Amino acid sequence: MAQVQPPAGGPHNVVVTQPVPATVVVSQPPQRDWMVPATLTYLCCFWSTEIEAIYSACWAEEAASSCDVPKAEVQYKQVRLFVNISIAVG
Template sequence: MLTMCFIISLLHVIHVFSIYLITGYPPPPAYEEQNKGVSSAYPPPETGYPSQGYAQPGYGQTGYTHQSTTAVVVTQPGYAGQVVAMPRPPDYMIGSIMACLCCFWPTGLCAIYYASQASKLSAEGDMVGATNMANSARNLMITSIVIGVIWIGLVIVLRAIVYADYYSNSSY
């Protein structure tokens, strides 16, 4: 019995020391009873397990009093990694198609390609690659819109100049 108490004490010391090594903090102080010498209005706690209320009459059953000779050491599990759930990035497919049809088609086609790749990568679960492709599709879509607006504005201005010159020189 003395050997078993020694083994349990040694396991406790190893456990406390391992916690100190892992966390870098010393263990908390031992519990000291707060009410030494003060009488309590409550009765002292019972030892052993209470009866379960289903004892059969005449059989003198008592609570469970078996003492185990094995020591159980419970430790916290180690670092298991971290799972990060990323939201599905937008693929900008509709905006890319509209930019291709209405603004500047060469960069619009590239934006459609990158948007489809973003959709494919997000379906495969590669959210980092999908985010990169979606960002490329967005940038190409914006570039297509800007070039398209500049082009349409330039066409309107040049048409106005040409028609103004044409109507000023024509004799009706």
């Protein structure tokens, strides 16, 4: 067995590291904000369905901010549906 001599200048510490699994964070792309279209169609189009659209847009934003992606997606789809209905009727 060969003995390794430390370089001149004193003792040195040897650090041995083990490979560690990498942490991967997967995030969904942000959904489109439907509050502005909901508000504009409320003012310009059929307002009775737009009240529900604004209500759903508020819930969608709250779900998105709390990272509840499935609930946010359902709410975004509902807002989009009500906005499209209001535009078609109005």
